[in-house]
Amino acid sequence: MATPLHSSNDNNVPANTPIENDERVLYNKGRNSSDGGGGNMNNDYVTHPELKLSEEQTQHKLDNLDNKITQVDNKIDYKFDELDKKIDSKFDLLNSKLDAQNKLIWWIIRLLTAGVVLPAIAYFVKTIFLK
Numbered sequence: 832m833a834t835p836l837h838s839s840n841d842n843n844v845p846a847n848t849p850i851e852n853d854e855r856v857l858y859n860k861g862r863n864s865s866d867g868g869g870g871n872m873n874n875d876y877v878t879h880p881e882l883k884l885s886e887e888q889t890q891h892k893l894d895n896l897d898n899k900i901t902q903v904d905n906k907i908d909y910k911f912d913e914l915d916k917k918i919d920s921k922f923d924l925l926n927s928k929l930d931a932q933n934k935l936i937w938w939i940i941r942l943l944t945a946g947v948v949l950p951a952i953a954y955f956v957k958t959i960f961l962k
């Protein structure tokens with residue numbers, strides 16, 4: 832007889848016994864399977880359903896974070912648009928004030944010019960034609 836092999840469940844298995852036909856070596860057969868594989872595997876590995884759940888939770892959190900980032904981005908865009916409008920309105924106000932001031936300055940220059948030129952022309956006409 833061959834030397835028996837020792838399985839993880841401490842049952843003797845004769846050598847050259849096909850594993851797939853031996854019901855004694857099934858994963859956690861007859862044991863509590865809630866310990867994640869037993870032994871040192873308690874916190875090191877997850878099952879597919881646990882992994883899927885974790886992925887779904889992580890994706891949900893990422894979606895929430897993405898939504899929050901989008902909201903903050905929209906708020907920032909709105910604030911920059913408002914700031915841009917305020918700056919534009921300040922420049923428009925400044926331009927309108929400068930235009931009004933330029934018109935006033937031109938009117939003053941024209942009046943002064945007319946006040947100097949017309950008497951000068953009148954003096955020259957009087958001097959040349961009335962002498």
